[in-house]
Amino acid sequence: MSSVVKQIIAVSGIMILFLVCVMVLGLCFGSSGTGIRSFAETIESFSNPDSLYYTIIWKIRFPRVLIAAMVGAALSLGGLVFQALMRNPLAEPYILGISGGSAIGAIIGILLNLSRFPGVSILAFLGGMGTLFLVLLISTGKTLLKKESLLLSGVMVNAFCSAVIMFLISLTQDARIHNIMFWLMGDLSSGGKSEALIMGIILLPCFVIIFWFSNSMNLLLMGKEMALSMGVNVKIITVSLLMISSFMVSATVCYCGLVGFVGLVIPHLLRLVFGSDHRVLVPACIFGGGAYLVLCDLLARTLPHQGEMPAGVITALVGAPVFIFLLKRSE
Amino acid sequence: MMETSVCAKNLSYAYDGATVLSNVSFSVSNGEFFIVIGPNGSGKTTLMKIIAGLIKIQTGELEIKGQSVKKYKRKILARKIAFVPQQIPTDFPFVVEDVVLFGRSPHLGTFGLESRKDIHLAEQAMKFTETSYLARRRLNQLSGGECQRVFIARAICQAPDIIVLDEPTASLDIAHQLRIMDMMEKMKQEKNITVIMVSHDVNLAAMYADTLMLINNGQQVRVGPPGEVLTYETLESVYGCPLLVDENPLDKLPRVTPVPGRYIKGLSDR
Numbered sequence: 001m002s003s004v005v006k007q008i009i010a011v012s013g014i015m016i017l018f019l020v021c022v023m024v025l026g027l028c029f030g031s032s033g034t035g036i037r038s039f040a041e042t043i044e045s046f047s048n049p050d051s052l053y054y055t056i057i058w059k060i061r062f063p064r065v066l067i068a069a070m071v072g073a074a075l076s077l078g079g080l081v082f083q084a085l086m087r088n089p090l091a092e093p094y095i096l097g098i099s100g101g102s103a104i105g106a107i108i109g110i111l112l113n114l115s116r117f118p119g120v121s122i123l124a125f126l127g128g129m130g131t132l133f134l135v136l137l138i139s140t141g142k143t144l145l146k147k148e149s150l151l152l153s154g155v156m157v158n159a160f161c162s163a164v165i166m167f168l169i170s171l172t173q174d175a176r177i178h179n180i181m182f183w184l185m186g187d188l189s190s191g192g193k194s195e196a197l198i199m200g201i202i203l204l205p206c207f208v209i210i211f212w213f214s215n216s217m218n219l220l221l222m223g224k225e226m227a228l229s230m231g232v233n234v235k236i237i238t239v240s241l242l243m244i245s246s247f248m249v250s251a252t253v254c255y256c257g258l259v260g261f262v263g264l265v266i267p268h269l270l271r272l273v274f275g276s277d278h279r280v281l282v283p284a285c286i287f288g289g290g291a292y293l294v295l296c297d298l299l300a301r302t303l304p305h306q307g308e309m310p311a312g313v314i315t316a317l318v319g320a321p322v323f324i325f326l327l328k329r330s331e
Numbered sequence: 332m333m334e335t336s337v338c339a340k341n342l343s344y345a346y347d348g349a350t351v352l353s354n355v356s357f358s359v360s361n362g363e364f365f366i367v368i369g370p371n372g373s374g375k376t377t378l379m380k381i382i383a384g385l386i387k388i389q390t391g392e393l394e395i396k397g398q399s400v401k402k403y404k405r406k407i408l409a410r411k412i413a414f415v416p417q418q419i420p421t422d423f424p425f426v427v428e429d430v431v432l433f434g435r436s437p438h439l440g441t442f443g444l445e446s447r448k449d450i451h452l453a454e455q456a457m458k459f460t461e462t463s464y465l466a467r468r469r470l471n472q473l474s475g476g477e478c479q480r481v482f483i484a485r486a487i488c489q490a491p492d493i494i495v496l497d498e499p500t501a502s503l504d505i506a507h508q509l510r511i512m513d514m515m516e517k518m519k520q521e522k523n524i525t526v527i528m529v530s531h532d533v534n535l536a537a538m539y540a541d542t543l544m545l546i547n548n549g550q551q552v553r554v555g556p557p558g559e560v561l562t563y564e565t566l567e568s569v570y571g572c573p574l575l576v577d578e579n580p581l582d583k584l585p586r587v588t589p590v591p592g593r594y595i596k597g598l599s600d601r
Contacts, residue, residue: 219433
């Protein structure tokens with residue numbers, strides 16, 4: 001067996017184990033007060049579908065944990081792909097404004113009273129693609145240094161998106177405002193089994209395709225020309241990877257708003273531990289990113305004494321300092 | 332008659348309307364050492380990129396191994412031609428071993444799973460370029476000469492028929508320049524690989540090339556053996572500076588010496 005395959009299996013094994021542990025924690029804890037002592041009862045509740053625990057754990061927490069894992073995986077992968085294609089360790093869907101663009105699309109959809117699927121989702125995807133296009137267009141100008149200009153244009157597009165979002169929200173006069181604001185901050189609380197199923201159907205194929213292209217990402221890191229000379233169809237692969245990542249990100253935005261910096265923290269951490277081979281990093285990001293967001297959501301559910309806070313608050317609290325640290329280090 | 336490796340007919344190229352190459356035609360045989368020389372901005376790099384299939388031809392025809400370059404699939408072309416760029420990107424975090432092994436990717440599937448044979452080929456390529464001792468080092472820890480050798484190892488690992496190099500000896504000291512040129516010669520002799528290269532060092536080019544091509548302002552001035560191309564009339568008209576051309580004592584090939592201004596001034600004063 002090739003050493004790469006062994007490494008993929010070993011790394012995925014470790015990360016899956018970690019993910020499962022965190023998911024079990026996510027099932028046991030929550031704002032409704034069921035502590036770890038109920039673990040045995042959790043197992044017991046399997047056989048007793050009428051109990052309260054069964055409802056709390058399998059109907060409310062389980063889909064939520066599952067969705068958090070998938071969203072975390074999608075966002076980390078998005079970050080990994082953007083960093084490889086733009087050859088910039090600080091690129092990330094949230095920082096580049098892709099998430100913000102998707103949010104604009106989604107809010108317009110919500111204000112137009114469209115259904116979440118397909119109306120809001122399509123608008124969110126279009127918004128995400130629009131901002132991606134805008135950022136790339138601004139940053140490819142010849143006057144600016146590429147690495148910095150990409151981030152700067154991203155930050156500016158993001159700021160513009162925030163302004164548009166606030167503008168749209170200010171126009172709304174009804175009770176939906178609170179919901180929109182809470183969703184926007186990255187909230188994972190509103191999901192059931194059917195949402196989890198839809199997310200799975202949307203995201204899993206994306207994961208597989210990105211994994212399939214992971215060696216091309218290795219070659220693209222050496223620059224466009226080197227990749228071409230080694231037989232990579234640079235245009236097709238770049239465009240499809242950017243589209244797929246933006247698609248994944250907009251799907252997560254539709255469901256849980258802006259969860260920032262996951263795609264920055266996780267790929268960077270995993271690169272430090274496992275090296276830079278994307279064939280290993282893609283599965284590591286899927287499971288590790290999943291575990292990270294489950295953990296953040298768990299904190300968001302349990303930290304406040306009453307109610308809960310959006311998970312996006314936690315990821316931003318962790319992620320923004322990490323971004324500044326990386327920026328200082330890359331200088 | 333040797334088989335043709337690369338055959339170009341009336342190649343022209345323009346960036347945003349500014350002509351970089353016009354009507355360049357030449358042919359390179361299998362196992363030939365073909366060096367392109369010319370002043371800065373004469374279109375050498377563009378020509379290399381066209382041959383390596385990195386930029387599409389606009390007008391003219393280019394045949395690689397008897398087949399038009401347009402008909403090649405990207406991956407099949409990468410099995411025929413390897414490219415070593417002028418500026419080597421070193422800001423990505425792979426170790427030398429990985430970089431050399433990446434050279435196998437045109438022969439592997441999309442996922443790039445390498446077999447023991449591929450790892451063996453990578454080891455051989457590193458041995459050939461004397462980079463084995465660098466295997467676990469990161470690229471940004473290497474010197475310019477080491478980096479260049481690693482990228483040549485990667486190109487060899489690609490097992491191509493043709494290697495295209497864009498000024499591989501630029502910014503290297505004399506010892507490293509010779510080392511790289513000797514390596515190219517050995518590759519040509521031992522593996523019958525066609526070597527196509529840009530060089531700004533006319534003397535080095537004269538000593539190693541089977542065929543030289545001199546280009547200026549995107550136009551081909553002369554193609555042929557070094558003795559025919561490197562005459563002072565041609566060189567002076569192209570480079571626009573006084574040059575002395577004699578024979579080098581080693582193998583009677585042309586030797587070009589640029590003449591400093593003070594000698595010219597001395598002459599006109601007298």
